[in-house]
Amino acid sequence: MSFNILIIGQKGRLQHEAALFAATLRHGSPRFSGRLIVAEPTGPLWPEDPRIPTGPQRSLLEELGAEFIPFENRHFGAAYPHGNKIEALAALPAGPFLFFDTDTVITGELAELEIDFARPSASMKRENTWPRVDIYGPDLREIWRDLHIRRGGRLEDTEDRDWPVNHWRRYLYFNAGWFFGADPRAFHAAFLDAALMIRDDPPPSAVAQELDPWLDQAALPLAIHELGGGRPGKGGGVATDVFDGSHSFHYRYMPLLYATAPDHVIESLQSATAPNRIKKVLKRHEPFLRFLYQGKGERARALFDRENLPKREQAIRNRLRRENLWQR
Known part of the structure; x- marks a missing residue:
């Protein structure tokens, strides 16, 4: 199966991370046949041009087969850069896609994977960061229930009953470091609508929640549930140990x-970064x-x-x- 890979390209730290990502992709997955798309934000919501400037990082990305696609920030921009991964989806070509944060290295052959893109999923490499529960309530179950109801979903269909009620792992919650889907436009619509609802018109139980930097991670479970997906290996179309496991590593710093x-990550990384070019x-x-x-x-x-x-x-x-x- 052919699919596209999406990362965000932006001047500063992300331009360097994008170059490293591309180097590890070509080394770790030489048979990957899809497009590596570097989406660059544009528009008046940025005080200055955020795109990767002409220079060695951009040249290396081009040499490694990356394609640059601009997208316009209509809702987030510099005020919330994490929103880039939501808005960039609207610029993707049709077809299955796999998004990675740029601070990721690829360590295995992606062409060998069996991914059911019709059942979206995302990274479980997360901690108990959102929502924060006040001692006087509302509790976790109430917050997640209200959010799913607002998006037309059922909390009961998302719960992992291996964990007790009001334990954070019981509820669908992802790190947005990677996610995938069959249709980038449909994913964009669900992800954006969920994020704008949480930001602009949340249910009363979520009004007091801190959203920066957690908004994308709060909205992602709602979008994935709406699109018929779930946790890796439990409703999501990929095994639990593939990303953040055998084939990729989200390092952050x-x-x-x-x-x-x-x-195996260190060995693959050192091999990928050894060539002089x-x-x-x-x-x-x-x-x-x-x-x-x-x-x-x-x-x-x-x-x-x-x-x-x-x-x-x-x-x-x-x-x-x-x-x-x-x-x-």
């Missing part, structure tokens, strides 16, 4: 990658220079046992900071 990634571009971004090429990655990795990592990411960050190994 270089120190976290080296501290937490399995060995890749290295000379990536080393322009200081975190890549320090961690990929100057040994900080190995130092960070030596601090942690990947089989017994701290349960909270903040504990990992704190130790890296104490060792002067934190860099964004």
Whole structure:
């Protein structure tokens, strides 16, 4: 099955991450036959041009077969950059798509995967970040129930009954680091409508919730449920251990990658970034220079046992900071 890959391209940190993503895609998945689409935001909701400028990162992306497609921010823009992944879907060509955050590396052959794009799904690499429950209520179940009802869904159809009522894992909640679907226009409509409802006209139970940066993650479960999908392996059309597992790794920041990634991720990453034509571009971004090429990655990795990592990411960050190994 052929499908398109979508990432967001933007000047600054994302232009470097996009170059690394493309390098790992071509190395880890040489048989991928779809289009790698780098969607670039435009429009008056940005105080200055946010696109990737002409230069080594853009040239490397082009050399690696990326296609640049502009899209206009109509609802979010600089005030909420996470909204790019919602609005970029409207610019995609028809056909199955797979979205990745740029701070992701590809570590396996995507062409070998069996993905049912008609059953959308998304990343379960998340913590209990949204919604926040006040001691006086409403509780988690009430908030999620009201949100699903507002979108025409049924909370009962989304619950994972392996977890007790009001445990956050019982409710459909994703990280928006990757997601997929069969029809980008339909996904865009569902995702955008859910996000605008939560932002502009939420049910009373969700009025007091903090939405920055969580709006995309709050809206994504509603869209996926509306489109007939669910959790990976439990209603969603992909196995549980493929993305954020055997075939990709969402690292967020270089120190976290080296501290937490399995060995196969590090091995694939180092092979993908070894060629001189890749290295000379990536080393322009200081975190890549320090961690990929100057040994900080190995130092960070030596601090942690990947089989017994701290349960909270903040504990990992704190130790890296104490060792002067934190860099964004």
